[in-house]
Amino acid sequence: MRICQSVGVALILFCAIGTAQANLITNADFSAGNTGFTSDYTFVTSNIAITEYGVVTDPQTWNTNLFSFGDHTPGPGGLMLVANGSSTAGLSVWRQTIATVTPNTTYLFSGFVASAFNQTAPVMEFLAGTTSLGTITPSIATPGTYAFFSGAWNSGSNTSVVLRIVDNNLEPQGNDVVIDDLSFVAVPEASTVSLIGLSGFVGMVMLRRRSRSTN
Structure with missing residues (x-):
């Protein structure tokens, strides 16, 4: 009975985490090529x-x-998106509509970017709707180093x-960027965190009981 209870908790935990961590972005690593997203x-x-991109x-x-x-x-041999920056403000290097958003839920939008040239660093802004989530400037001192x-x-x-991902650097010289491994996932709710704690507690109890039974 105790084993069944532990397995039950583990299964609930697995389902909760699996749902929370599902990446909602299609072709997030660009392995399918130039599909699943749009660009300006x-x-x-x-x-x-300038204002061109490829998947290479x-x-x-x-x-x-x-x-x-x-x-x-x-x-x-994996693929990435590479772009030669634009002198026009507000253009999306990458854009995708997520149609399966759960209301009142916190999501994390993340990804890796790198400079592809050693002159004029791109300034990449990540947006969800009209909300800016912040910017990142990959190093031009070490092109190919992902941030x-x-x-x-x-x-x-x-x-x-x-x-959307926008390059806010409008300098036409340099300003070349690579984007890869994007992710948009729901943050686990408090109940999931509680399950994690409960699972750890059950595992600790089972370990102690096993230790006692062998003494």
């Missing part, structure tokens, strides 16, 4: 101008002036949201 930039397979395995294959490095996702951004957003009464 122009998609090209070879870059020669190496930025240098898209523009020979850029640095050569791989995507952030573990494993060889992590994460910002919280509460859905309120919303049942959907448009997520």
Whole structure:
């Protein structure tokens, strides 16, 4: 009976965490190529101008002036989004509508960005609807070094949201960025945290009982 109770708690915990951590972004690692999202930039397979983007395995294959490095996702040959910044304010490098938002829930919008050139760093802003979640400026001293951004957003009464990533640097020289491994997940509620605590407590009790039974 005690074992069944422990298994039951573990199953509830697993379901709660699994639901809370589901990534709602489609093609979050760009492994499916140029699908599942939109952009105000122009998609090209070879870059020669600003306000263009591509989905590639190496930025240098898209523009020979850029640095050569791989995507952030573990494993060889993965894809990433690379963009040559714009001189027009407010354009979305990446945009996706999430149609399955739960009201009154806090979500984390996160992702990895890197500079692809060593001149003029991009200033990447993450937005949920009209709410700015903050900005991140990847280093131009070490192009190809990924920086992590994460910002919280509460859905309120919303049942959907448009997520956007905007480059606020309007300098046309340099300002080349890579984006990869995006995520939009619900933050576990207090009940889930309580379950985590309960699971730990049950595990501790079971361990103590087993220890006593072997003495």
